[in-house]
Amino acid sequence: MTTPQPSSEHARWTLAAFRHGAADVLPFVPGLAAFSMAYGTLAARKGMTLFETLLMSATVFSGVVQMVVLDGWPEVLTAGAIVGILALTALINARYLMIGATLRPLLGGEPVHKVYPTLFFLVEPSWLMTLRYHSNGGRDPAYLLGGGVTMYAVWVTTAIPGYIAGAAVGNPQQFGIDLMVPAFFVAMMVPLWRGVRRSWGLIVGALAAVLTEYLIGGFWYLIVGAVAGCIAGVFNDD
């Protein structure tokens, strides 16, 4: 807000741009729905109620965080465990610091009471589409909000069938359901792979996590893997 954008003749916060943003994220819906169903299945297996499952999606609204925290939920919820969960949450979502920073040109001159609620719905698909929209000359922030709200609605509702399926299955190993979450993460690694010289974070993160899990166990594999990978990322070629 220190550098207000020059006022423009273009209309802002229009319903048309909201709809446009909503339509442009539709290709992401199947992947997101599958991810949310996997989350619902995991939540059912962890003994959460359906209300708790949907409440977490509707408030936290961050797939990887929800999955990872539920998967490693401690037996006893000590203060130390809560600090660990919150540190992990911040670490996993640290990428939003970069994502949010890139939105300054679009949102910089907009009123605070519209910008900050819009940022609650910020997710990667809506952000990616918004970058394209902005580089094509689009200037209405409702585009970002439309994409985000659409992703939010899909994320919250599609956990329900996953939850029901997860609660119905007796032994999850029989159908490979116990490995669906790790399989999702393996699948997500493929598009992130950019050759050895640009993927040090991924390589070091994986090795450090396996080693930590093998030697120590508990929640630590993720924190050690994430921090080690993050530091190794310094050596990535641009």
Next chain:
Amino acid sequence: MIEKDAFGFFVVIALMTIVVYLTRITGYWLIGRFVIGPRLRRMLDALPGAIIAATVAPSLVQGGPRAILALAATLTVMIVIRKDFAAVVAGAAVAAAAFAYGL
């Protein structure tokens, strides 16, 4: 586990909501006041991949040959056809088959 401590669960959810929301707004808020150098940017860029790779570790360490076969199937399908849903289904199918064979 979670049901036994519903109050603790809600407290953690509330705190997580705040932390996630802060990550969503802080980058936007900070950018006018603070410059992210190339070193820090590379670290932040590497973070999602590191986290995703690290998440798989417990399954590989504790899951035995069944998990390794299933995740290798997922990786193969994903590299070949680049459809994440198909890759996950393939992994689950291999895991189910390995279970049936007693792995």
